[in-house]
Structures are given as C-alpha cells and as structure tokens.
Amino acid sequence: MEAGLDQSEIDERCECLKEVATSPAGRVLATDKQLDNLEQFISLVPGYIEKVRSHRVAVKAEEKRKAEEKRRQEEKEEEARKAREKQIEEERKAKEEQRANEERAKEERDRRALEVIVPPRQNSANSNINASVAFITNRLEMGSFSENNETVDRTIDTTATTVLSASSNAAQVDFVSFIKNSGEYLMVRKKKFPVDELVNNEKLGYPLGVTYDEKSKYWIICDRNLNKVLLMNVAESDVRVFEGPHLRNPTAVAVFEKGKSVVILCAPGNNQHVIYIYDFVDEIMHQFASHSDPLYNMKSQLRGLAISLGGNVLSLECSHAAAPKRLRIFKRDVGGKGFDIMGAKTPSFIASHNSKVAISDLGNNTVLIGNLIDTDWNKMSFSVLRIIETTQDLTLDQLANNNGFKFVSGMQFDTYGHLLIGDAKGHTIKLYDTDYKFLHRISSDFPLPYMSSFHISSSGEGIILDVHAQQKLHWVKMESIENITPWKAPPYQPKQSRENYQNRRF
Structure with a gap:
C-alpha cells in the first residue's frame, strides 16, 4: 500500500472505488484528487496479492519438508526397532539352543550314571501277555530291611531285561x-x-x-x-x-x-x-x-x-x-x-x-x-x-x-x-x-x-x-x-463326592 496510509485513508479509497464501480459516470462525486489516489491504490494491489501468495507457497513448502523429514525419521526408527527385535529373537534362539544343548548333555550324564549292564533274560513260559503288552515284574531276592533309610542290602536282580533310565x-x-x-x-x-x-x-x-x-x-x-x-x-x-x-x-x-x-x-x-x-x-x-x-x-x-x-x-x-x-x-x-x-x-x-x-x-x-x-x-x-x-x-x-x-x-x-x-x-x-x-x-x-x-x-x-x-x-x-477377563462362574456347582480324586473305596 501507499506509504503512510492509515485505516481511514484506505477506507476512503475503498469507498471511492465502490462509487466509481457502481455509479453512472455522471453521478460520481469523487474529485480528481480522489480519483488519482484511487488509481494509485489500485496499481499497488497486485503486488501485495503476489506477496501473500508467495508467502502461502513458502508455508506449504516448509510443511511438506517437515512431513518428509518426519517420514524419514519414522522409517529410521522402524528399521531400528526391527533390528532390535531381530537381535532379541536371535538371542532368544541362542539361549534356547544353549538350554537344549545343556539338557541333552545332562540327559547323557544321567543316562551314563544310571546305566547298569545286565545279561539278557530268558523268556519265561509263565509270562503274562495282554493286548501285546508284556508285564515284567522282576522279583528280587529277599534281604534285610532297614527302617531308618528304607534301603535293603541285597543283590540286585540280574535277570532284568531292560535298563531303565529317566530323562x-x-x-x-x-x-x-x-x-x-x-x-x-x-x-x-x-x-x-x-x-x-x-x-x-x-x-x-x-x-x-x-x-x-x-x-x-x-x-x-x-x-x-x-x-x-x-x-x-x-x-x-x-x-x-x-x-x-x-x-x-x-x-x-x-x-x-x-x-x-x-x-x-x-x-x-x-x-x-x-x-x-x-x-x-x-x-x-x-x-x-x-x-x-x-x-x-x-x-x-x-x-x-x-x-x-x-x-x-x-x-x-x-x-x-x-x-x-x-x-x-x-x-x-x-x-x-x-x-x-x-x-x-x-x-x-x-x-x-x-x-x-x-x-x-x-x-x-x-x-x-x-x-x-x-x-x-x-x-x-x-x-x-x-x-x-x-x-x-x-x-x-x-x-x-x-x-x-x-x-x-x-x-x-x-x-x-x-x-x-x-x-x-x-x-x-x-x-x-x-x-x-x-x-x-x-x-x-x-x-x-x-x-x-x-x-x-x-x-x-x-x-x-x-x-x-x-x-x-x-x-x-x-x-x-491385553487385559484379564472377568472370572467366569461355572453353570452349576457340582456335588461334593465322598471319594477324592486319587483314592476310591474298594
């Protein structure tokens, strides 16, 4: 705008523009000075409009730049997160493999510690066989029993057919x-x-x-x-x-x-x-x-x-x-x-x-x-x-x-x-x-x-x-x-049995 124009002068030129634009030429009351001021005012408007538009373009460009920067930062963070997850998974698998190796080694130690080599046993004519399952009830020689430690000093039966070792x-x-x-x-x-x-x-x-x-x-x-x-x-x-x-x-x-x-x-x-x-x-x-x-x-x-x-x-x-x-x-x-x-x-x-x-x-x-x-x-x-x-x-x-x-x-x-x-x-x-x-x-x-x-x-x-x-x-x-669900009550309360789970009346 013209240097030094205050709000009242701007309002005056706008009123003059309104009069010129809406009234017949013979009825325009504005003086030549006012018309000159209006003409100068109108010539300056396109430049200021261009400044506004340029500012808006700059603002949009800055917003786009920031959005692109944010996207690249999120991509970097996602890559870092995936790398951490991959590392954690690799460490977990390594620990599982280590545990498995330790367990296999312990099983082998236990097997060797418990293993007893015995000669094969001849099949007995009185063996009970049911549903293709042989029941082997290897009997032991009688010996002295100690109440203190509940072990018996006797010879272990060497007629057993199989070495049994727990994992x-x-x-x-x-x-x-x-x-x-x-x-x-x-x-x-x-x-x-x-x-x-x-x-x-x-x-x-x-x-x-x-x-x-x-x-x-x-x-x-x-x-x-x-x-x-x-x-x-x-x-x-x-x-x-x-x-x-x-x-x-x-x-x-x-x-x-x-x-x-x-x-x-x-x-x-x-x-x-x-x-x-x-x-x-x-x-x-x-x-x-x-x-x-x-x-x-x-x-x-x-x-x-x-x-x-x-x-x-x-x-x-x-x-x-x-x-x-x-x-x-x-x-x-x-x-x-x-x-x-x-x-x-x-x-x-x-x-x-x-x-x-x-x-x-x-x-x-x-x-x-x-x-x-x-x-x-x-x-x-x-x-x-x-x-x-x-x-x-x-x-x-x-x-x-x-x-x-x-x-x-x-x-x-x-x-x-x-x-x-x-x-x-x-x-x-x-x-x-x-x-x-x-x-x-x-x-x-x-x-x-x-x-x-x-x-x-x-x-x-x-x-x-x-x-x-x-x-x-x-x-x-x-x-x-995600969250603990409410406890679900049974549809009915069963009657209490006189016998418990692991014991029954014979």
Missing part, C-alpha cells in the same frame, strides 16, 4: 513366551479337539492324570475307573489304548524317558500301590516298585507322580491322620526313601523341575515349594523354600484374582521356574513367579471345569480334564490377552 525332569514349556506384548497377560482359549474320533471312539470315565511327551508328541491320560491309559498323537491322528489285568485304578502319570516311556501309579486295593513303567515304543510294562516288596516300604496310600533331579520317581505318602505325611523317593532295584512334610494333612499333587518340587496339601489348601537334591542316593537332602498359603474368607469371584485356592488340582512348572496351579473348586488356573508370588489368574473364554488335572505343551496347546461333567476333556490353546 531330565527339566520343564520344556515357557509360559511367558506366549505373552506377545509387554503388559499383556495369559489366557486359555477353548478349541475344537483336532481329531474328534480319538475321544468319541475311546470314552473317558474318571480321568485323573495328564502329561505330554514333547519328544514323541504323545498326550498321555490315565483313567482310574476304566483302568486304562490313553496315548494320543493328535498331529498324526494316532491313539493307543493301554490296558490289562495289572493296570488297576491308574491315578497318576509322568514322562519317564522322553520319547520312550511313562511312569504310572496304580492302586489295586486299599493302601496297595504299584508303580509301573510303560515303554510305549516296545510295548512293554516294567514293575518299578510295589507295596508287596518290602524293598520299597510302600505301606501307605500314595498320590501323584513326578521325576526328580536324580532321575528317581517321586510320590506323596498320605498315611492315616496320626502318622506324618512324607515325600517319597523311589529308585528301581535299590529302594525307597522319604522326607517328612511337617504340618501337612493331605498331600495330593506333585510337580517337579530340576531340583524344585511343588507339593499341594488339600487339607490346608497350601502349596509347598521344596528343594530336593537326590543325585547321590546316599547323600540326598530336602528343604522347604516357601509355602503358598490361601487367603481366607473370600468368595469364589474374590478369590479368583487373589492368592490362594479352594482345592488344588494339578500344578506345572515351566523352564524358568514359573508355576501354574489349578484349582478345581475355585475354577481357576493361577500363575506364580519364580519366587512363587502370585502374578495373575489365567483368563479363559469359558468357565473352567471342576478339573482333575491339566497340562500345557511347549506349543501352547493344552488339555484340562474334568471328572464330574459329561465332557471329560477340554482342548485349549494358551495365548496372550
């Missing part, structure tokens, strides 16, 4: 690996069983124990009332049924030698227990320990099975009320030892990982975490690390998201020592950290059943068993979820 008891599943993003939680989502005919053709009666052999890919379920053990490879649609006259009331099962055998706890009568090893590759069952053999001092009811750090078989002795309850350790052809579980009322479920042992006590609604060192049979030790107690006087929905249980029904460690604890009456599965402090309840998209046991594989697939409902087997997948 490492180290867990192979990593629960935390199923959590995809930081701050998320675990859940189990119900899935359709991959091969329906596996369970449709082979009904379940009272399934008590379930485990998974990561090497053979077999799910193993023991059914107490139907006196059988099911082995299922869902990927290959393969199911085997193991049953026979000696397999009476199987109540617990654990993997013994990975890819080859499982250990089974049977109860042919009141306080009569036999531990068998079923070799599902050669389809042979070996008697591991029996109540009828004083070598093992199996005088009371046994519950649960697990494998120890030293490759021995663990179980829980639940004797009459006045007698102490004990953690039992059995070694084939050698004997049995025991450690008192102080204050325990009804020890029932057991899980192990390396030297850690978890023991549930249904009488106190607690879980004891212990440390068992049994690599040297003559110098073994057991110590209590922690007792997970129950928060009292809470309703089921309140207890669902707090520490504690109503009726523990299965436990499982992962490779880092995290612990899952199932609660039949509470209808929950809860996750505990490596210090055995409560982390969170495992969410589910269905009401968890009155479970008798559960197991999660390294791929996240799992089985939850139910002894009360018509549907005995629930196939689930462990996944990640």
